[in-house]
Amino acid sequence: MRKLIYLLLLSPVCLQAQHTRIGQNGQPEPFAHTFSIVARDERTGDMAVGVQSHWFSVGTTVSWGEAGVGVVATQSFVNKSFGIRGLQLLKQGKTAQQALDELLKGDEGRDVRQVAIVDAKGNVAVHTGKKCVxxxxxWKxxxxxxxxxxxxxxxxxxxxATAFEKNASLPLxxxxxxxxxxxxxxxxDIRGKQSAVxxxxxxxxxGAPWDDNHLVDLRVDDNPQPLQELGRLLRVHRAYEYMNNGDLAxxxxxMKTAMTEYGAAMKMFPENLEMKYWTAIGLANSKQVAKAADLLRSIYAKxxxxxxxxxxxxxxxxxxxxxKELRELVK
Structure with a gap:
């Protein structure tokens, strides 16, 4: 029994040793074997990182980006500093390749790294270490x-690469x-699926980083079908863009524009009470009180x-x- 307890106590340590690498700072480096894409839209200039991995919360480790600067994906045995430092090097005026060269130059773990960078001018640099699994x-x-x-x-x-190039007509x-x-x-991933970003x-x-750096910022931390869930969240994001446009109107x-925007959101997710509700309020404000009241009653019932x-x-x-109209809307 004592031997069994010893093995049970020892096994987490062994597992940790298999899934971490000690970096130059003496700290364990995250283990994020994965697939990813870094890309720039030639039409808009916007830049994106997309990642999927069989590892928890990959979005906290692999994906990095800053408006007007670039995007970075750092994976395999991850040196997380490559994200922030890579963006800093780009801000200093270095190209994607110059930034990548600088990151790898002093890194004793370069052989187990996989890193990709796209800068705001569309320059691309990528490295796959010879000891990546x-x-x-x-593919650049x-x-x-x-x-x-x-x-x-x-x-x-x-x-x-083929899928990205074939779908050039789609938004980024x-x-x-x-x-x-x-x-x-x-x-x-040979291990399966868990998280995506x-x-x-x-x-x-x-000059408004609170908007510029989050045009789309979606994460699935733990899900048996992370890409399906990420796709669903992107559709919800698009619907709420209509909602936000309606609010601005x-x-x-x-009110005419508001109704158009709220209606577009509701068509995407007709069972979403939030979208149905503001569509109803838009109808009421457009003097279509009877239609608004009918829609509101279905919402109140739920x-x-x-x-x-x-x-x-x-x-x-x-x-x-x-x-009088308010009484009609709340009865």
Whole structure:
């Protein structure tokens, strides 16, 4: 029994040793074998990183980006400093290749690294260390790079590159998703699937990093189908872009535009109560009170708290109806 207890106590240490590497600073380096893409949209200048891995919360480790600067994917045995330091080097005026050379120059673990960088001018640099676990490789194209390690087979990078190039008409986030879906269809990570991330930053900084660095910022930390969930979140993100546009139109008292935007969101997710609710409020503000009341009743039946919210909106000017009409909307 004592021997069994000893083995049970020892096994987590052994597992940790198999999945970490001690870096130059004496700290364990994360283990993120994965496939990823870094890319720049030639039309908009926006830049993206997309990643999927059989590892928890890969978005906290692999993907890095800054508006007007570039994007970085650092994986395999990860040197997380490559993300921040790589972006700093780009901000100093170095190209993607010059930044990558500088990162690898002093790194004793370069043989187990996989790193890719795209800068704001569309320059691309990528490195796959000779000791990355098979199947490992990369494919560099115009304004993008795809890279993978510990894959089931060696066809993943080519499949990703082909999918990205074939879908040039799509917006950058959807195009990146096509590349990652192709990677999974080609075999993907030999261990399976767990987490994914999609990060898109603006090509040129507007001086508002709170917006520029989060055009799309979606993460799936732990899910048996991370790419499916990431795709769903991207569709929700698109729907809420319509909602945000509707809100801006309401602020400007442009109810026609607000109705168009809210309606587009509701068509994407017709069962989403938030989207149905603001569509109804838009109808009411457009003097279509009867239609609004019908829609609101279906919402109240599922959650009566929305009725109380309706009562509160006139006070702040978000619902501009008469008292008689308000009674119709909340009954």
């Amino acid at each position: 098979d199947h490992a490789g990369h 194209g115009r304004g993008f790079s795809v890279q993978a390690n510990m894959m089931l087979n060696n066809t993943v990078p080519a499949a990703m 986030p959807e195009r990146v998703m096509k590349a990652m879906d192709a990677a999974q269809a080609a075999g993907g 999609l990060l898109v930053v603006r090509g040129k900084s507007t 309401v602020e400007k008292n442009d 959650d009566p708290n929305w009725r109380e919210l309706t009562r509160r909106l006139p006070k702040v000017g978000l619902l501009t109806v008469s008292q």
